[in-house]
Amino acid sequence: MSEVKLSYTISGDDFTRAGEASGDVKSKLKVLGVAPDIVRKVSIALYEGEINMVIHAHGGTIDVTISEKEITMVLADHGPGIENVELAMQAGYSTASENVRALGFGAGMGLPNMKKYSDDMNIETRIGEGTTVTMKVFLQ
Amino acid sequence: MTVEKLYDAAGFKTISKGDGKKEVKAIFCCDMLSIAMSKAPASGCWITVVSNMNTLAVATLTDVSCVVIAGGVAVGEDMKAKAETEGIALFTCEEPAFETALIVHDLMNA
Numbered sequence: 001m002s003e004v005k006l007s008y009t010i011s012g013d014d015f016t017r018a019g020e021a022s023g024d025v026k027s028k029l030k031v032l033g034v035a036p037d038i039v040r041k042v043s044i045a046l047y048e049g050e051i052n053m054v055i056h057a058h059g060g061t062i063d064v065t066i067s068e069k070e071i072t073m074v075l076a077d078h079g080p081g082i083e084n085v086e087l088a089m090q091a092g093y094s095t096a097s098e099n100v101r102a103l104g105f106g107a108g109m110g111l112p113n114m115k116k117y118s119d120d121m122n123i124e125t126r127i128g129e130g131t132t133v134t135m136k137v138f139l140q
Numbered sequence: 141m142t143v144e145k146l147y148d149a150a151g152f153k154t155i156s157k158g159d160g161k162k163e164v165k166a167i168f169c170c171d172m173l174s175i176a177m178s179k180a181p182a183s184g185c186w187i188t189v190v191s192n193m194n195t196l197a198v199a200t201l202t203d204v205s206c207v208v209i210a211g212g213v214a215v216g217e218d219m220k221a222k223a224e225t226e227g228i229a230l231f232t233c234e235e236p237a238f239e240t241a242l243i244v245h246d247l248m249n250a
């Protein structure tokens with residue numbers, strides 16, 4: 001399998017479309033014959049990241065690279081940044097607004113899910129500038 | 141039990157038929173999407189009061205076999221249309237989540 005690259009622009013205010021990029025990646029991985037457990041890990045990690053960009057950071061971009069060795073997901077936004085990453089990573093921590101909670105978000109489990117379902121995760125963030133989350137899922 | 145058993149279950153309304161031949165292997169109740177995302181069992185029947193497009197996104201990504209919107213919560217036209225195009229079996233039930241789960245449970249064990 002040669003390298004496959006997928007890129008998406010995520011709109012910041014359209015909750016109803018959030019999840020479309022992750023859904024598209026999921027179906028492409030299936031077509032590429034990636035094992036179901038890997039597809040599940042990538043889909044969950046990516047969906048949580050995609051939703052976070054929409055509800056906390058006014059949208060952003062997603063770049064997915066599928067190589068023979070690993071699937072790399074880079075989610076970049078120009079949102080407010082994360083003040084305390086260690087705190088944000090804790091299960092149950094959430095700053096989600098009432099509006100967003102009414103839609104079923106705000107359990108504070110998104111980042112923990114991303115950590116759990118990816119094999120490697122790195123967060124780079126600057127207050128007022130934005131956040132870039134890089135996740136990898138290994139194929140071998 | 142297969143999904144089609146729910147098509148005419150008492151108190152259930154079919155919003156989108158999905159694949160009636162899909163097996164329902166478990167029942168799962170949860171209203172927080174990111175918890176459902178990691179805990180919803182594949183081929184499960186997911187019961188929730190959260191009725192929006194994101195419910196369907198989570199349903200697709202977790203491979204549940206059907207979704208029941210409980211508690212008499214309505215499903216919007218856009219959500220119904222999306223469930224139909226994605227082939228997701230979607231129901232509503234007037235009963236609260238626990239009673240809804242009991243109905244599904246009884247059918248599974250009938």
Ligand SMILES: Nc1ncnc2c1ncn2[C@@H]1O[C@H](COP(=O)(O)OP(=O)(O)OP(=O)(O)O)[C@@H](O)[C@H]1O
Pocket residue numbers: 048052053056057077079080081082088089093094095096104105106107108109110111112131173174175
């Ligand atoms: N891309 C981001 N930009 C800014 N802040 C973020 C970003 N992603 C996460 N956060 C912050 O980290 C917190 C925890 O994120 P996490 O995804 O774990 O929970 P949540 O999104 O609040 O709720 P859930 O994911 O369970 O629906 C968020 O409430 C928010 O304050």
Ligand SMILES: [Mg+2]
Pocket residue numbers: 048051052109110111174
């Ligand atoms: Mg989140």
